[in-house]
Amino acid sequence: xxxxxxxxxxxxxxxxxxxxxxxxxxxxxxxxxxxxxxxxxxxxxxxxxxxxxxxxxxxxxxxxxxxxxxxxxxxxxxxxxxxxxxxxxxxxxxxxxxxxxxxxxxxxxxxxxxxxxxxxxxxxxxxxxxxxxxxxxxxxxxxxxxxxxxxxxxxxxxxxxxxxxxxxxxxxxxxxxxxxxxxxxxxxxxxxxxxxxxxxxxxxxxxxxxxxxxxxxxxxxxxxxxxxxxxxxxxxxxxxxxxxxxxxxxxxxxxxxxxxxxxxx
Ligand code: MN
Numbered sequence: 001x002x003x004x005x006x007x008x009x010x011x012x013x014x015x016x017x018x019x020x021x022x023x024x025x026x027x028x029x030x031x032x033x034x035x036x037x038x039x040x041x042x043x044x045x046x047x048x049x050x051x052x053x054x055x056x057x058x059x060x061x062x063x064x065x066x067x068x069x070x071x072x073x074x075x076x077x078x079x080x081x082x083x084x085x086x087x088x089x090x091x092x093x094x095x096x097x098x099x100x101x102x103x104x105x106x107x108x109x110x111x112x113x114x115x116x117x118x119x120x121x122x123x124x125x126x127x128x129x130x131x132x133x134x135x136x137x138x139x140x141x142x143x144x145x146x147x148x149x150x151x152x153x154x155x156x157x158x159x160x161x162x163x164x165x166x167x168x169x170x171x172x173x174x175x176x177x178x179x180x181x182x183x184x185x186x187x188x189x190x191x192x193x194x195x196x197x198x199x200x201x202x203x204x205x206x207x208x209x210x211x212x213x214x215x216x217x218x219x220x221x222x223x224x225x226x227x228x229x230x231x232x233x234x235x236x237x238x239x240x241x242x243x244x245x246x247x248x249x250x251x252x253x254x255x256x257x258x259x260x261x262x263x264x265x
Contacts, residue, residue, distance in 0.1 A: 012259075016259075019262055020261065020262050021259055021260065021261060021262065022259070022260050022261075022262050023257050023258070023259060023260075024228055024231045024232065024237075024257060024258045024259075024260050025227070025228060025255075025256075025257050026077070026226045026227055026228050026229065026232075026239075026256040026257055026258055027077045027226075027227060027254070027255050027256050027257070028076055028077045028151070028154045028225050028226070028227045030049060030075070030076040030077070030253060031049060032048065032049050032050060032051070033048075033155070033157075034048055034049060034075060034076045034154075034225075035048075035154070035156075035157035035160045035161060035195060036048045036072065036074075036075055036195070037074070037161070037195045037196055038161060038163070040167075046072030046073075046074055046075065047070060047071060047072050047075075048071060048072070048075055049069065049070070049071040049075055049076070050069075050070045050071070051067040051068065051069055051070070052067060052068045052070075053065075053066075053067055054066045054067060054068060071253065073094075073246070073249055073250055073251040073252055073253075074224075074250075074251045075253055076225055076253050077223075077224065077225045077226060077227070077253065077254055077255075077256055078223075078224055078225065078243070078251050078252060078253045078254055079094065079097075079189075079221060079222065079223055079241060079243040079251055079252050079254045080197060080212070080216060080221060080222030080223070080224070080250075080251050081093050081094045081097060081216075081221065081249060081250055081251055081252075082216045082217075082219050082220070082221070083216075083250050084212070084216055084222075084250040084251050085209075085212045085213060085216035085217060087212075087213050087214070087216060087217030088216035088217050088218075088219065091216070091217075091219045092219065093246070093247065093248050093249050093250065094243050094244065094245065094246045094249030094250070094251060094252045095245045095246050095247040095248065095249060097221065097243070100141070101141070101188045101189070101221060102188075102240065102241040102242070102243070103238065103239070103240050103241070104139075104141040104142055104143050104188045104238070104239055105139050105141070105142045105143070105235070105236075105237070105238060105239070106142070106143050106145055106232055106235075106237040106238065106239040106258055107131065107135070107138050107139075107142050107143070107144045107145065107234070107235060108145045108147050108229060108232045108233065108234050108235070108237070109123065109127060109128070109131050109144065109145070109146055109147065109234075110147045110234065111123060111127065111146060111147065111148050111171060112147060112148055112149040112230075114148075114171075115148040115149060115150065115171045116149065119162055119169045119170065119171065120169040120170065120171065120199065120200060120201055121148070121171040122171070122172065122173065122174040122177075122199055123146055123171070123172065123173040123174065123177050124173075124174055124176070124177050125176050125177050125180045127177070128144075128177060128180060128181070131234070134234070135234055135235040136235070137185075138185045138187060140185075140186040140187075141186065141187070141188050142185070142187050142188060143187065143188055143189050143190070143191055143223070143239045143241075144181060144185075144187055144189075144190045144191070145190075145191040145192070145223075145226065145229055145232070145239070146171065146172070146173070146190070146191070146192045146193070147193070147229040147230065147232075148171045148192070148193055148194070149193070149230070150170065150171065150192075150193035150194050151193040151225075151226060151227045151228065151229065154193070154225065154227065160194075160195065161195060162200065163200075166201075167200065167201060167203070167204075168200030168201070169200050169201065170194040170195070170199060170200035171192075171194065171199060171200075172192065172194065172196075172197065172198045172199025172200070172202060172211065173190075173198070173199065173210070173211050174199070174205075174210075175205050175206065175207075175210045178198075178210035178211040178213070178214050178215065179210065179214050181211065181214070181215060181220075182211075182214035182215045182217065182218040182220060183214065183218065187220060188220065188221060189215070189220050189221030189222060189223055189241075190211065190215055190220070190221075190222055190223070191222070191223035191224070191226050191239075191256075192223070192224055192226065193225065193226050193227070193229060194224065194225070195224060195225060196209075196212075196222075196224055197211050197212060197215070197222040197223070197224055198210065198211045198212055221241075223241060223254070223256065226256060231260070232258055232260060233260065233261075236260075236261060237258040237259065237260045237261075238258060238259040239256070239257075239258050240256070240257050240258070240259070241254050241256050242254055242255045242256070
């Protein structure tokens with residue numbers, strides 16, 4: 001260690017500079033064409049992103065460009081705060097989430113092959129304890145990330161939402177796995193590549209949307225529409241989530257990235 005300043009942060013700065021630690025962007029690009037969830041009637045739906053020009057190097061502002069954004073809180077790569085769900089309504093809003101919950105170890109559970117075989121694949125408690133058998137107990141403050149390959153569909157709304165005659169078919173945890181994630185480990189949150197943290201079919205589960213119900217009810221966080229999970233190791237990466245500090249917010253588009261040991265570094 002050539003660092004002249006002792007300490008872990010100095011070591012990290014050096015590792016980032018020499019490439020032994022890399023930053024992987026887990027954020028999908030956010031644009032007017034970013035897919036958003038579509039709820040069936042009678043439920044209200046969220047707008048995606050739209051922009052109106054304030055000025056663009058013109059008479060309204062000769063040297064500057066800027067826009068007004070219109071978008072739902074739950075658009076693109078975004079965080080779900082506890083108050084997003086009725087079970088968490090007395091919990092934290094986005095602006096009250098402590099930053100310690102937004103930085104933590106990433107436990108990446110790879111169900112890509114299972115999802116290729118069954119796009120409605122349901123993650124089970126056995127999948128979670130199987131990951132622990134290989135990589136150790138899920139640490140306190142961890143982010144459990146479900147890797148499915150679904151991020152490859154993120155720019156194609158029909159393929160991404162994958163709504164068929166029996167409703168949306170996308171992967172996510174089953175009821176017992178949802179209960180386990182919220183109650184059996186002290187995780188900070190759960191992240192996925194799909195449009196929501198629950199499986200596509202979860203509206204018909206008992207309870208409906210069990211991960212929203214249990215996880216947000218337990219004061220934990222959700223993270224959706226992640227990218228590039230295939231670039232993370234199963235264990236050992238550090239996740240960083242950066243939502244707006246939106247007072248009263250139920251969610252927020254977020255930049256999400258991971259610090260990863262370079263396997264070649
Ligand atoms: Mn959401």
